[in-house]
Each structure stands twice: as C-alpha cells, then as structure tokens.
Amino acid sequence: MDKQLKIALLGLGTVGSGVPLILKEHKEKISQVTGMEILVEKALVRNKAAKAEIAKEYGIELVTDFKEILEDQDIQVVVELLGKIEPAKTYIVQALESGKHVVTANKDLLAQHGSELVAVARKNHCDLYYEASVAGGIPILRTIANSLAADNIHKVLGIVNGTTNYMLTKMVSEKLTYETALEQAQQLGFAESDPTNDVDGIDAAYKMVILTQFAFGMTLHLSDIETKGIRGLALEDIEMAHQLGYTIKLIGSSSMLEESVTAEVGPVLVPSNHPLASVQNEMNAVFVDSAGVGESMYYGAGAGAKPTATSVVSDLITTAKNLRLGISGHQFNSYKNETKIASDQEIISKYYFSIEVPDKVGQFLKLTQIVTNEGISFDQLIQQQSDGERARIVIITHKMTKAQMKQVKQAIGQIPEFELLANYKVLD
Ligand SMILES: NC(=O)C1=CN([C@@H]2O[C@H](COP(=O)(O)OP(=O)(O)OC[C@H]3O[C@@H](n4cnc5c(N)ncnc54)[C@H](OP(=O)(O)O)[C@@H]3O)[C@@H](O)[C@H]2O)C=CC1
Ligand SMILES: N[C@@H](CC=O)C(=O)O
Ligand code: NA
Numbered sequence: 120m121d122k123q124l125k126i127a128l129l130g131l132g133t134v135g136s137g138v139p140l141i142l143k144e145h146k147e148k149i150s151q152v153t154g155m156e157i158l159v160e161k162a163l164v165r166n167k168a169a170k171a172e173i174a175k176e177y178g179i180e181l182v183t184d185f186k187e188i189l190e191d192q193d194i195q196v197v198v199e200l201l202g203k204i205e206p207a208k209t210y211i212v213q214a215l216e217s218g219k220h221v222v223t224a225n226k227d228l229l230a231q232h233g234s235e236l237v238a239v240a241r242k243n244h245c246d247l248y249y250e251a252s253v254a255g256g257i258p259i260l261r262t263i264a265n266s267l268a269a270d271n272i273h274k275v276l277g278i279v280n281g282t283t284n285y286m287l288t289k290m291v292s293e294k295l296t297y298e299t300a301l302e303q304a305q306q307l308g309f310a311e312s313d314p315t316n317d318v319d320g321i322d323a324a325y326k327m328v329i330l331t332q333f334a335f336g337m338t339l340h341l342s343d344i345e346t347k348g349i350r351g352l353a354l355e356d357i358e359m360a361h362q363l364g365y366t367i368k369l370i371g372s373s374s375m376l377e378e379s380v381t382a383e384v385g386p387v388l389v390p391s392n393h394p395l396a397s398v399q400n401e402m403n404a405v406f407v408d409s410a411g412v413g414e415s416m417y418y419g420a421g422a423g424a425k426p427t428a429t430s431v432v433s434d435l436i437t438t439a440k441n442l443r444l445g446i447s448g449h450q451f452n453s454y455k456n457e458t459k460i461a462s463d464q465e466i467i468s469k470y471y472f473s474i475e476v477p478d479k480v481g482q483f484l485k486l487t488q489i490v491t492n493e494g495i496s497f498d499q500l501i502q503q504q505s506d507g508e509r510a511r512i513v514i515i516t517h518k519m520t521k522a523q524m525k526q527v528k529q530a531i532g533q534i535p536e537f538e539l540l541a542n543y544k545v546l547d
C-alpha cells in the first residue's frame with residue numbers, strides 16, 4: 120500500500136459508527152480498488168465520554184471543535200453525518216473552501232441548499248458525493264447519473280422512506296399501533312433524530328428533490344412537491360384498499376410530462392401485483408420508467424447503519440479513485456435543464472375517495488352526479504357495512520386530471536352531510 124487517505128467523520132451516530140465498521144470489514148477489497156488505505160483519523164462528537172468505546176475500538180481521535188478537523192492538513196476528506204441544516208452546512212462549506220473533499224448522507228441539506236454546495240465544491244475543485252442521501256444502501260444516484268446517462272427517463276417513483284414503510288408493514292402485518300411501530304423504527308436506527316420529517320413525508324420529499332435533479336436535471340423547491348405523510352392514514356382505508364386489490368404505500372414520484380415535471384409524496388394505492396406493493400419493512404425501491412431500458416426497479420435497504428454506511432464508503436472510494444487519477448472536482452450530477460412545473464390540467468391519474476355519507480337512499484346518486492359532472496366514471500365502488508346512521512363509501516375513479524380531482528373534492532365538500540375521509544392517488 121503506497122498511500123493513505125486520512126478522513127474525518129462529523130457525527131458518530133447510527134450511520135457515523137457504521138463507517139469505520141465497513142472500512143474495517145472490507146479493508147482489503149477497498150485497498151485493492153482504490154490503491155489507498157482509508158483511515159478515520161478524527162471524529163467530531165458532542166460528548167467524548169459517550170463515544171469513547173467506539174473511538175478506542177477503531178483508533179479514532181475524538182474532537183468537540185470542528186476547527187481541529189478543518190485545520191488538520193492531513194485530513195483530505197470530511198464525512199458529514201450530523202444531519203439537519205446547521206451546523207452541517209457551515210462545516211461542509213468551510214471544509215470545501217479549505218480544499219477538503221466532502222461526503223454526506225444529508226438529504227435535508229442537499230434538497231434545500233444543494234445548488235449552493237455544488238457551486239462551492241466546484242469553485243474549490245473538490246468532490247461532493249451524497250449517494251447515501253437517497254434510499255440508504257441502494258446505489259440509485261450513481262445508477263441514474265452513470266448507468267442511465269444514455270437513457271431518457273420518463274418517471275421515477277418509489278418507496279424512499281424506510282421508517283414509514285417499516286411502520287406501515289408492522290401496522291398491517293402485526294397490527295402494531297402507529298406509536299409502537301414508530302418506536303421500533305426509532306430503536307432500529309431508521310428514523311431521523313426528530314421523526315416528524317419521516318412520518319409527514321418531508322424526508323421522502325427531500326429525496327424526490329434530489330432524484331428529480333438526477334433524473335430530469337431540474338431543481339424543485341420543497342413547496343413544488345405536494346406532500347402528505349402517513350399520520351392521518353386510517354387502518355380502514357388500508358383494509359378497503361386491500362379489498363379492492365391494492366396495497367397503500369407512501370410513494371414519492373416525479374414524472375416528466377412533455378417538457379414539465381410534476382413531483383408528489385403521499386399515500387398511494389399500489390396494485391397488489393405491482394413490484395412496489397411487496398416492498399416490506401425498511402426496504403426501499405425506486406422504480407424507473409425510461410425510453411431505452413423500459414421499466415427497471417432498484418431494491419434494497421433504505422435505512423440502517425450498515426447499508427447506509429456502505430453507500431457512504433462507496434462515495435469515499437470514488438473520492439479516493441479521483442484523487443489517484445487527479446480528477447477531483449467533477450460534479451456528481453452534471454445533467455441540467457430549465458425547471459418547468461406541470462399544471463394540474465396535465466397531471467393524470469386514477470383517484471381513491473373515501474367518503475362518509477348518511478345511510479339512506481340516494482347517496483350513491485349524489486356521488487355519481489358529482490363525478491359525472493366532470494365527465495368521469497367509477498372504476499370500482501364499495502360500501503362498508505354501516506352503523507345504521509353513517510356509511511363509508513369508497514370509490515376508485517377512472518383516470519382524471521388533478522384539476523378534475525380537485526373539483527370533485529370541492530363538490531363533495533359542498534354537501535353538508537358528506538365527509539371526505541381520504542383521497543389518494545391510485546397507481547396503474
Ligand atoms: N439512519 C439512517 O438509516 C439514515 C440516515 N441518513 C442521514 O445520515 C445522517 C446521520 O443520520 P443518523 O446517523 O441516523 O443520525 P444520528 O442522530 O444517529 O447521528 C447523528 C450524530 O451526530 C451528532 N451530532 C449532531 N449534531 C452535532 C454537533 N453539532 N456536533 C457534534 N455532534 C453532533 C449526534 O450527537 P448526539 O447523539 O449527541 O445528538 C449524533 O451522534 C442524517 O443526515 C440522516 O438523514 C441517511 C440515510 C439513512
Ligand atoms: N429516516 C430515513 C433514513 C434514510 O434516509 C428513512 O427512514 O428512510
Ligand atoms: Na443511495
């Protein structure tokens with residue numbers, strides 16, 4: 120081994136503590152492919168005593184002041200695994216400005232400040248890689264940027280949040296409560312330190328911003344992505360969907376319609392025979408529809424220490440190879456297009472409506488009128504057993520535009536005795 124690559128970790132939490140483990144377990148292979156020995160020299164922590172054991176195990180020097188990393192000339196790569204925006208952003212900018220390459224798993228940061236960080240990296244001829252930020256262990260960003268560079272992607276959609284997929288799986292298969300399922304996802308290290316972003320779909324929306332950049336070269340803001348989480352998802356709707364031949368999953372999607380893009384996150388009824396329907400627990404899957412390859416799906420662990428750290432180390436390996444070849448500073452994603460957002464008239468889907476109505480004659484007729492007023496018909500319709508006073512009617516429509524769907528919702532809202540309980544997209 121003729122060369123060493125000294126790195127520093129910011130954060131020794133779930134993912135941070137996985138990195139030295141992967142570097143140790145796969146040391147020989149990593150040395151062969153990079154021609155370098157990757158050494159974790161320092162780690163930034165808040166509490167040295169709490170991380171003393173892992174530091175001793177891997178011979179890492181713990182520091183509580185980022186300056187000790189920034190000013191260390193031997194450290195060539197900073198791996199940011201703190202999460203959230205600050206101080207992560209400031210540390211990354213300072214690292215890049217002092218000529219250090221950066222690897223991060225921070226989707227919050229990349230989705231909200233990615234363009235700025237990429238520009239700083241570029242100006243300083245530094246690498247900035249973030250494969251772990253989307254779908255944890257699945258090498259999806261590199262696949263889109265490299266392997267699918269020759270293709271024209273029409274649509275990218277999938278299960279990109281491990282916590283909520285784990286929760287939905289456990290709530291359905293083991294009848295766990297929402298709270299218990301969330302607690303388990305936290306204990307297993309899948310959830311963010313504050314799981315609000317997981318359950319409210321925001322974490323998935325961040326990932327869709329990044330996926331949209333890679334797939335279509337367009338930069339979306341979070342506000343461009345209509346986002347719903349699983350907080351209000353009722354078990355009754357999961358069961359009704361099941362009776363209709365669907366599984367409800369939290370899906371992030373981004374599609375090109377002519378020359379404009381539309382991206383959304385929310386519970387979606389996925390046909391039970393669709394490959395995304397069988398993705399369980401913390402597993403993620405990204406389904407790509409493209410002109411050349413056709414349909415392809417990338418499946419694997421979307422969260423957890425080892426899978427995520429493996430992606431982080433794959434970025435370190437790329438950084439090491441670039442250094443050896445003297446080609447540092449190329450952008451992870453160099454595909455760029457002017458961002459155009461699709462209008463509601465262009466977005467077409469089937470929709471699921473779950474409506475509570477008085478249990479008396481004539482209700483179906485009123486609903487039929489609302490939907491037919493938009494020139495749409497029902498694909499499926501069922502009524503759940505009622506308590507004698509109120510009944511739940513569930514309909515799946517044929518395809519309509521998002522604008523029509525909003526009209527239907529509004530019309531339902533105008534009938535005082537109707538209550539719209541849920542409204543989700545239905546995948547073909
Ligand atoms: N967990 C997962 O499966 C995945 C996580 N990610 C991303 O990876 C990143 C890390 O996540 P994860 O490891 O799960 O998070 P953790 O909360 O487990 O780890 C973060 C660590 O950073 C430390 N930290 C936070 N702020 C500071 C600071 N200012 N100074 C020093 N230390 C600090 C925390 O210390 P303390 O404990 O004292 O708060 C904690 O040990 C996040 O961006 C996350 O979104 C991406 C894909 C999957
Ligand atoms: N909290 C995230 C972690 C990976 O990105 C998730 O559950 O997917
Ligand atoms: Na990934």
